[in-house]
Amino acid sequence: MSEKRDVIVSGAGPSGAATAAMLAQKGYDVLLYDRYDFPRDKVCGDAVPAGAVALLRGLGMGEKIDRAEAEGKFYPLDGLRIFSPRGYEMRAEFGDHENNSRSYVAPRMHFDATVQAHAVDSGAEFRVGTVKKPLLENGRVVGVTVAENGTTRDILARVVVGADGVTSPLARTLRPKSDQHKDMHRAVALRAYIEDLEEYPGEVEFYLYKEILPGYAWIFPTGLNQANIGLGMRLDHFRQRKEKLEGLLDQFLAMPAIKKRLKRGGQLRDVATWQLNFGSQKNLQHAYDGALLVGDAAGFINPLTGGGIHNGLLSAQAAATTLHEALQADDTSLNRLKIYEKRVHDSMWDSMKRAFTMQRWFLRLPILVDILARQMGNNNALARMFLTKL
Ligand SMILES: Cc1cc2nc3c(=O)[nH]c(=O)nc-3n(C[C@H](O)[C@H](O)[C@H](O)COP(=O)(O)OP(=O)(O)OC[C@H]3O[C@@H](n4cnc5c(N)ncnc54)[C@H](O)[C@@H]3O)c2cc1C
Numbered sequence: 001m002s003e004k005r006d007v008i009v010s011g012a013g014p015s016g017a018a019t020a021a022m023l024a025q026k027g028y029d030v031l032l033y034d035r036y037d038f039p040r041d042k043v044c045g046d047a048v049p050a051g052a053v054a055l056l057r058g059l060g061m062g063e064k065i066d067r068a069e070a071e072g073k074f075y076p077l078d079g080l081r082i083f084s085p086r087g088y089e090m091r092a093e094f095g096d097h098e099n100n101s102r103s104y105v106a107p108r109m110h111f112d113a114t115v116q117a118h119a120v121d122s123g124a125e126f127r128v129g130t131v132k133k134p135l136l137e138n139g140r141v142v143g144v145t146v147a148e149n150g151t152t153r154d155i156l157a158r159v160v161v162g163a164d165g166v167t168s169p170l171a172r173t174l175r176p177k178s179d180q181h182k183d184m185h186r187a188v189a190l191r192a193y194i195e196d197l198e199e200y201p202g203e204v205e206f207y208l209y210k211e212i213l214p215g216y217a218w219i220f221p222t223g224l225n226q227a228n229i230g231l232g233m234r235l236d237h238f239r240q241r242k243e244k245l246e247g248l249l250d251q252f253l254a255m256p257a258i259k260k261r262l263k264r265g266g267q268l269r270d271v272a273t274w275q276l277n278f279g280s281q282k283n284l285q286h287a288y289d290g291a292l293l294v295g296d297a298a299g300f301i302n303p304l305t306g307g308g309i310h311n312g313l314l315s316a317q318a319a320a321t322t323l324h325e326a327l328q329a330d331d332t333s334l335n336r337l338k339i340y341e342k343r344v345h346d347s348m349w350d351s352m353k354r355a356f357t358m359q360r361w362f363l364r365l366p367i368l369v370d371i372l373a374r375q376m377g378n379n380n381a382l383a384r385m386f387l388t389k390l
Contacts, residue, residue: 015295015312016163141290189232
């Protein structure tokens with residue numbers, strides 16, 4: 001007889017682990033799968049905004065977050081600098097220390113392990129296994145097929161959550177072929193860690209220059225002379241440019257403003273690329289008969305900033321609320337779950353739309369970035385107001 005659980009969550013990144021924690025805290029029998037054990041790396045800029053931290057604190061993670069900060073695993077942030085194509089600089093302080101929920105650069109090796117551990121502490125069962133596909137019965141998801149400990153088997157669940165990232169096998173099976181992200185709503189990005197760069201303590205840096213707009217290069221410090229460094233480009237522009245991201249990073253490191261801050265010529269480790277699916281494409285389906293998609297599996301990344309952790313957590317919250325109601329009513333049909341579409345739309349769509357509009361203007365008129373950076377300069381209040389609208 002097949003095993004049967006209340007909820008199976010495929011993928012224990014922040015979106016999946018948070019969904020699992022929320023549902024386990026409500027007393028459901030939650031089985032959380034990831035193809036890797038934790039801690040494990042995930043290609044990312046590692047910037048975790050205060051809103052995401054506040055949400056995790058609300059889940060009871062306060063002590064874990066404070067400990068990670070005290071141990072130097074989460075690097076606290078005070079502000080940011082944006083550099084425009086012509087080199088104008090805009091600085092802003094985050095001013096978001098209320099409720100103890102400041103922003104961090106939290107390398108995913110540490111960050112994800114912390115959230116995953118919280119899911120387990122909340123009562124979810126974690127297993128290492130690769131989910132191959134949803135198990136379907138008359139078009140309805142009734143479980144998953146998973147490869148675990150060298151065998152492949154089926155596990156049943158009242159409901160399944162696809163939190164298995166951009167390459168989600170659940171999304172691939174459930175979404176019709178016509179319902180995929182178009183290149184203008186996707187990006188590719190390269191991330192590395194640099195170990196000999198003089199950082200601006202407590203500040204993240206964004207470089208918006210003509211060659212990669214509407215993408216950008218970033219330097220996000222993780223400690224003394226150490227940073228997460230990388231760059232990302234919209235996929236359609238990347239295809240047109242026909243250059244490798246590694247070459248573009250070399251060009252970035254060779255810029256005089258960066259080169260002079262390198263102590264030993266630029267010592268990089270863990271160079272890796274990955275893809276991003278934006279939440280700016282309309283009418284994609286995220287709720288199915290017996291299943292929901294959250295985080296990157298659904299494609300909820302901000303099209304201007306490339307940030308996806310906060311949106312992933314917001315979608316986890318919407319999913320947990322929806323599934324709690326559905327499980328209470330013993331009805332996990334699409335008809336019952338489709339309220340999830342409205343919930344994620346209400347919590348994210350306005351900011352996605354604004355960010356995509358801004359991205360298009362930046363692309364057409366790089367001079368606009370210069371004007372904004374010049375106008376805002378050190379006007380912290382104006383810069384903060386502008387940035388919080390993104
Ligand atoms: C280069 C780069 C830089 C970025 N920088 C930032 C940033 O600074 N700040 C920010 O907020 N966002 C950033 N993002 C976006 C961010 O990384 C994602 O939005 C975020 O990781 C989404 O979390 P998730 O839990 O939905 O998915 P993921 O973090 O991708 O987690 C998915 C999990 O599913 C597991 N999995 C995959 N397939 C299977 C399977 N078949 N079976 C079982 N498990 C599976 C994976 O191992 C993984 O643990 C960046 C993205 C990239 C590519």
